[in-house]
Amino acid sequence: MLIGLGVRDVVLIESLDLAFGPGLTALTGETGAGKSIILDALGLALGARADAGLVRRGAAQAVVTAIFALPADHAVFAALDEKGLEYHRDEDLILRRTLSADGRSRAFVNDQATSVAVLRELGALLVEVHGQHETVGLLDARTHRPLLDAFGAVAPELAAAAETWSAWRAARERAATLRADQDRAAAETEELTLRLTELDRLDPKPGEETALAEQRALLGAAEKALGEIAAARDHMGGEAVTSRLAQAFRALERARERTIQAGASPDHGAGKLIADAAEAVDRALIEATEAVGAIDAAAAAFDFEPDELEKAEERLFALRGMARKLGVAVEDLSATRAGFAARLLAIESVGESLAAAEREEAAGRAAYHAAAAALTAARRAAGDRLAEAVQAELPPLKLDKARFRVAVEPLAEDRCGPAGADRVEFEIATVPGAPFAGLGAIASGGELARFALALKASLASRGAGRAVGEQPLMIFDEVDQGVGGAVADAVGLRLRRLAAEAQVLVVTHSPQVAARGDAHWRVSKAGEGEALRTGIAVLSAGAREEEIARMLSGAEITDAARAAARALMGA
Template structure:
């Protein structure tokens, strides 16, 4: 049901928002009041042909029309939205919107999702039936007949739509796996080669910065060793410690002789002598620590002659592989795991494809079963509709006319969420005349009736 219409800058209307309630709504007014403009705006929102003449003169932007519909959960429009891949919620309003620019170009939206004008037109045919002075659009368009029949018969499309979605998903999955399998041979060779290279290289996380640091250290090792040796020579090694030890013992003897000679321990001379002993003792300890530290540094710079060459070779190999794969060096372990997983997936793809084909076949059978059940419902509804229509023909002075609902099965290539039926209303207006399409056989007067 149409519940709202919003119009902006269409012909003479600058801004109008209509809220439409249940039951009959009548728009009245004198000639030129704008009734037809409202219908034009509704047509604009539901995909009717439009030109730049609909844009209000003096408008600062484009013309727009928005139609809002409240639909029952089983309305055929939802199956159509599924088929077109447009999102919706069955418990929310369906919003159709069209924008028309001054140069005649237009944009179409369904629930604020960009789409084509053709989609708006198809939805409009499912949502509206327009009767004018010279046309009966809904009845003349066979595209609307299936939806009209389903509505008359209370036919539910839920089971078929659900089965169609399941079949399409299963078929897409099988097609995807089949495409992967077709490319598996070439991809397997490439992946096997790359994985073998990575296995030989055996990259490890955090290896690049460690190798770069080692390389920098090894590059400077020779000159650093010379400087360390100079430091050892300057410090004197054990000679310095020995001289400091002799100096300390000499000061100790001097202090002992002074005390034996009667010098006061608290005196100025003895205090200075004790301070000198302590200073030399500290120097001796620190000299020994300094010598040990320099020796430790020297040991850390003692490397194998070819260690620098090996570190550089390893670092350059890692970086070359990273360039080949267009990744960072730190990503190489992850690439190795990825290639292994992809090879494993290819090896098991045949089993997965067989399972997918089986699922697709089962989904197809489920869809065909549901579609056949739907066709049976439509045949029964068609018979009931034909009886109901023919009961109304005699009072309209069409007692010789006959009406029927033609159901024609379509091939699986045209399967969809609405089943496998083509529905058309056909009539025969004269005794003995064959049935034919309503739009081709009925006269203007007969159509009006």
């Protein structure tokens, strides 16, 4: 609800602060007094297009501030969240606009700088304008479906459509993913099969690279060591050295025998020396024989196939080459092989999964269309009731030749959504025999405003509006233009009925309308020339009677006019 409007230096308004209450507020005054300036000022705060001509002559800038008190669950807070603007749900919402004399404009929400477009978006959630020059909201067919849904109380059907839509969409996305997988499967299967065949042929083992590297190092060292051992045996002379030592031993034995036969003592002199020499040679023979055996044993320890090193190197190079080809570590080749096998198995099962997903998709589609059909039926029934209610409101508002209907047309499947499968539009035929068309077909601004009043009154009569606290301010600008008497009284009656559930501001020249107001403001001008200013007076009961009497009788207020005013106010 709008609770305050501050206006500074707008056209003929120098300074004005207005406090708004609930219900119906009537704004009256003589032609040219400046009633439209109030609406222009409010429009500035709500993001309307600005013109430097709105700045009062001689002032540097115009400033307009609109203050709203809103319930904590009002839709405007979601918009503030989206724009990243700070607020407190338990505090007033303040929209402010400044307009410099050079045409520059600035916008603020709760004293936070923002864009005029943001003000305009927020304003659309806070205020509806129906008047001679514009009707905001109803001409936009996108607003018609939510209005009809609220009127028809189709929340259960709407919830079912949204739920089945979500389920269908999820199934559809899963099936699409599996179809894409299947399309890629042929090429991927060929590649995976080739790689898996290569890995099967290679048959990598965990830890094999480390083992091969160690084997290659050992074999490389063994070749060199074996060469050195062979050289050592050559230097030993092999069997030749033992044969010569054996011959030397036998020769010494023969020499010892001859000296003993010649009478020499075996334990003294030459016999003893020859015996010692033979014993030394015998020991050397034994040691030489053992050394050759040890060298041969050492050589035997390095017994391996001649091409074993080459084979180890070829295997190691093959493993590392495959790892580079697949972009993995050699140690991961075995796991990669298992992954390829698992992927091939998964691809083989895609067809089965896709068939199940497509069955689920078809079931989801059928469930959604059944729910959407139920929602369509509820909307069409609600549309018939709304058309009947609006049609009943038209004759008293001098729109008896007009016909109204609610068009509920099917949408193409690709345009369906959680809100159902319908395009909803309010349509009117302004004269008998004319085809139905959108509300923009109403050429007269006054007729359009009265039609908006009829529609709003019908919606409100069925509780189709939002909660009272959420209802936007509804402005009707000279909705009674060109009508009087019973029609003006019908306008006032419907405005009063609408104001029971919403905050309504009406700019009127009709005493029948003004008399229905919960509050009455009079707009007037004072001063002359450069000092001419517009002001607003909040009228007491007595002052209201005088103002309505003036509206009835003109410049000279008669007792009869006052009596008629009292009668209107008491009606």
